[in-house]
Amino acid sequence: MNALLKRVWIGMAAALIASLAATVLPDHVRIADDGRIHLGAPESMASPSAVAPTPESTSPPLTRDAVDEVIRTAVSAAGLDPEQGRPTVAAGAAMNRTGWAAVREKASAQSEMDAICADLERQGWTLNPNGDRPQASRSYKRGGWYLVVSTRGQSQAPSTTSGSTDSQTYLTLTGLQLNLSDIPLPEITVRIR
Structure with missing residues (x-):
């Protein structure tokens, strides 16, 4: 046995x-x-x-600062103020990780995620559809970085972000630099x- x-x-x-x-x-x-x-x-x-x-598009390797700017641009393109959320990794804490998270109303979070994803694609990020759930998360890659956009769950949110109510969810962008080549x-x- x-x-x-x-x-x-x-x-x-x-x-x-x-x-x-x-x-x-x-x-x-x-x-x-x-x-x-x-x-x-x-x-x-x-x-x-x-x-x-x-x-993947043949783009030069990106720095963390460049990915932070990509995140700010995509969040702004969705009609949100990047200052409404919080960084998930402190500036200078890790050069291979970054992110942003905000508590959003569930009714608008999906359309905000769609707008962020559309701007990422406009900026040249390549959709990585393996394992994605279009209504919950999508991942992109570019320049040695992977960027996951998600509208679900508290587990990806930073501990400094206030808790969400039943009508709210977390909108997160999580970036991770991987050089697997x-x-x-x-x-x-x-x-x-």
Whole structure:
């Protein structure tokens, strides 16, 4: 019985890791029709039914200050004052992370998120649709940064932001710099039964 439970836990852990990897690294993770997960597999090994990832625009690497300006511009384009929210990472605290969050009315948060996303696309950010839920969160990439726009949950909001009521939600933009192009990934195949 212990061996069976151990196999179940290992299988569940592998599925969770693969799901998270597919969300964060869609260019490096492929799930074949037969249930096999390929990490770092060359393009020739990909399943014929796999959807080709959207290529990232060839833009120079961005600095945190540039991403902060992108966030301010997108928030302003949505008709919001960036000062209505708060930064989720203190200035100078981390050069590879940034963000902004504000408590918004649920009735308007979706349209504000849509306007922010439209401005990000206008600014040249590439939509990264893997794992997105259009009504709750969308992720974009550009210049080594990933930017997630979300209208749900308190878990992503900074602790200094006041709590929300039932008619309110958090509108957040979370930026994370990842330079994955220099990391060679070995080919790993996992079969989940």
